[in-house]
Amino acid sequence: MTAITFFLETETETLDLGRKLAALMRPPFTLYLSGELGAGKTTLSRGIVQGLGHEGAVKSPTYTLVEPYELADVEVYHFDLYRLNDPEELEYMGIRDYFSATSLCIVEWPEKGMGLLPEADIQLHLQYADGGREVRIEAKSIKGQALLNNVK
Template identity: 65%
Template sequence: MLNFFKEELLNAEQTVAFGGRLSAACKQPVCIYLHGDLGAGKTTLTRGFIQGLGHIGHVKSPTYTLVEPYELADWQVYHFDLYRLGDPEELEFMGIRDYFTATSHCLVEWPERGEGILPSPDIDLTLRYVDQQRIVELQANTEVGQQVLNKL
């Protein structure tokens, strides 16, 4: 079973395509923490993930709303962006635990801002720039995470 996966992404199109491959590998509910600097491609990858599950339309960053829900045929996908979160306790007030269900995929940008409140991730995904391309690294933290990495 794989615990670590790494790939080079040459441009935004490959980042979107990788997100689609990642969603295709998720056959059961998954929680993915997205790490990386501002502009590293976290929302771009999330767009590919959500579109890979059948969403047609715009995928936007939930920077101001904290969460964007996507109701799809087989899944609910919740895209969190905690960059502007003032206090992790705010997550309790919004009912954060209700989002992590047996029919949902949760992708969380800036998860360190919700530390102590968020559930542990199945996968820690890090995007970083190297010259003009991105490197994506995935660390599986659970058996579910390992299964996803094996399918990639």
């Protein structure tokens, strides 16, 4: 599988990349987002959710662990596992039920849930670079590779 890298100077560019990715995603699809605090994971997630048709606010599910968005043709689940103390907590919330044939799942801090999360189709890593953000997108499945081929 391959990877591509983008440099994003502004929050608007981060939102635009999210919208571009959203246009290429079809359920079932799992996206992992990793990077330091404040690197832009939630901003990118906001672009994706809005790109899929959500018109309201997109907030970080830091305290709730998951924020659902029921859209016309897709169920979107935005996870933020930053505050997760033990991956076993995911079992108690019925984590497997979220990853269905009709869902698109965005997971921030996926390393906190390893062992209980399904494999990602793509993994994005955001990091600070030269006053902006560098985003590395890596395909982890055939479906992820197809998306990557079209996002270039």
